[in-house]
Amino acid sequence: MDGWVLIRLVDALRQVSILISSQDIYDAQTCLVRYPDLSAKLILKSLFIHQLQDDSVFETVWRVIVGNSESDAQGYLQDLASKNEIGDNSDGRGIGGQGVGRGSGGISLTAQGNIEDLSQRSNLIPISRMEELAGSGAEFEEMVQSILADLDYYTWINSFDLAFQRGALSDDEWHCHQNTRTSIVREIRQQLLMLQVKLDNSWEPLVRQHWLYKPLSSLSEDEKELVKSSIRKWARKLAIRPGSRWKSYYKGTIDIAKIVRQSVQWDGRLFHLSYRARIPRAPELVVLCDVSNSMASFVEFLIYLVTCLRARFRKIRVFFFIDSVWEVTDFIWDNDLSEVKQEIRSWGHKVSSGFSDYGAVFKELAENILHEVSSRAILIVLGDGKNNYRPNQSEYIAQISEKIRNVFWLNPLDSKLWNEPDNVIKEYQKYCSKVYRCSSASDLQRVAKAVF
Amino acid sequence: MQTSPLDLARVLEEEGYLIDQEAATTLFLALALEKPCLIEGPAGVGKTQLALALARAQKRKLIRLQCYEGLDISKALYDWNYAKQLLRLQLAKTEDWNDIKADLFSEEFLLSRPLLESILSAEPVLLLIDELDKSDEEFESFLLELLAEGQVSIPELGTLTSKSKPMVILTSNNSRDFSDALRRRCIHLYLTYPSxxxxxxxxxxxxxxxxxxxxxxxxxxxxxxxxxxxxxxxxxxxxxxxxxxxxxxxxxxxxxxxxxxxxxxxxxxxxxxxxxxxxxxxxxxxxxxxxxx
Structure with missing residues (x-):
């Protein structure tokens, strides 16, 4: 492998926050020289990538730097194809589009049916349109969506969704279609990212797409799993954060008093050392989540965090609200969140108008629920503060904030949007112990550390 | 010692473990560079089995350390045999104190736990540290010296270096993340369900x-x-x-x-x-x- 390419690759990987030590580079060189028959990509990936989540970043960087210089794109597509081999062997029959494509002279997916060949999929993407979008300065997700719309992607997936619902597609075909969907979107994202990296002449666009810094609402299923696994890990760390009381433990600080007490039994001789450790604090936690449409993707992660942390709290109560409050504590004690989602859907349709009303919600909380909550409790509100021009009734949140220890507000909106006319967060902010912006996994991590 | 990933895959297959080419290459590189290999993946994909098969294939003695919460140095590395030390003291009432003092903290009174055993072993060893994610973070930090240099430090005895560097395999079910320091010292292998x-x-x-x-x-x-x-x-x-x-x-x-x-x-x-x-x-x-x- 060309030394210059190796240096560029290492530099790029370091810029996108992958740690590569000098020892790693030395090892890589040794292996490249010692085993010239082995694939250079596989050697470098084995030596440079130390955790699964960095895999995709490595792939993109490799494509940008080495893929171009060795025209390796075809090889990459074959790699991808081999990864997706299960279920990708359907006959590729289309099921017929529903609706007229509005593609801008490109190829329409609805005319293609189920595309089985990955290289065909990558050919679908109109490069000129991509360049035009990449230079427009729009948000990354918007660009992806407009390219998908150009391809008639949404009409295409709708037709498959409908076919699956009416039973015209078998489970296998459906799964195969899902794979195709994922790989098309992934391919578009990859190509767009590569273009952006080239246009910006920096790796910054790639860093922004790291799962830790992406908005929670635009995460893919794989990234969601990553965030959840990180939440589990933070929760584990937080769960062992000590409180102020002590108990005997098999490890920890030496418990002199107990050792002296015990030694009296044996004429002042010491046989066993005793230890003590701090026991976790056990306050009460009340979680209040806005589950109107705009908030759904954030609620999932907050609930997951709360579920992981349940061992830390003596009592946890979870309420959902849109324009009235309902308690869902019993539903969330299950790692499977599908029941919670189902609950949101059924209750939301039955009882609510679908538009958030914070004033009414705080009133209900203060009048009906507050008397059951301990004064040491922490209230966490997850909401964007969009009150749909309804009265804010801030006296009720003031009353709540006086009664309990802390009110924390997590807001997924960017702080410059807090001043919009229908947003009441500014009114409520003075009654909260703190308001956090919470739109990405790294925000959530910061909040978790600060609040719990 | 195998000469290529294919060769490694073949000997593993003889031991009843089927491995794909990418995983075989990663494992082969870990063996070639004499670096520890951290194997991650969901439960039941064959992480521990891979280590067991590798030990058989390479004719190495397998020493296994099963991790759990609260595992500490006295159970993983060494402990002093207090009872034996007391006996020695009782027998030696008339001897010179300086002789006894040096003697009491010699290898004779040392109880080897799996990690020390793998360092002191004269024959080639495969050390399997199973489910490392279940152990505490302090234990993980303690392992760094062993993983990087193949040596451990015992305050009373000094630093003990391995005679034949043990091949180290660590497995994890991903219930907690490891520090960058640990990851950096290992070659990472992710196993998933087979095709x-x-x-x-x-x-x-x-x-x-x-x-x-x-x-x-x-x-x-x-x-x-x-x-x-x-x-x-x-x-x-x-x-x-x-x-x-x-x-x-x-x-x-x-x-x-x-x-x-x-x-x-x-x-x-x-x-x-x-x-x-x-x-x-x-x-x-x-x-x-x-x-x-």
């Missing part, structure tokens, strides 16, 4: 008595089940158990309508079984339609 063809070969080598038809059916079925959103996906060993269970019931092939009662071999949560039973009805209808066509 359909590989799983058929695995079943074939573990349960050769099963008919080809049943093997194919079971593996296809399990691959389908693994796509469902279940709390715990079936592992390879559960697939083997499931195939053997069907064989015991003298089924020649897998029939969706005829699986009630056997699913608990494959899935371990009642909720998962209920989900699968629901899906089975749909699959059965689909299979019928396909046959009619």
């Amino acid at each position: 359909l063809e590989r799983e058929i070969s695995i079943l074939n080598s573990h349960a050769p008595e099963l008919s080809k038809r049943l093997l194919q059916d079971v593996c296809e079925f399990v691959a389908k089940v693994r796509r469902l959103p279940l709390q715990k996906l079936p592992s390879v060993s559960e697939t083997i158990d499931f195939a053997q269970a069907l064989n015991t019931l003298q089924r020649e092939e897998l029939n969706y309508g005829n699986l009630m009662g056997t699913l608990s071999v494959l899935l371990k949560y009642p909720k998962d079984i209920a989900k699968l039973e629901e899906r089975l009805k749909k699959w059965e209808t689909e299979a019928l339609q396909r046959r009619e066509q």
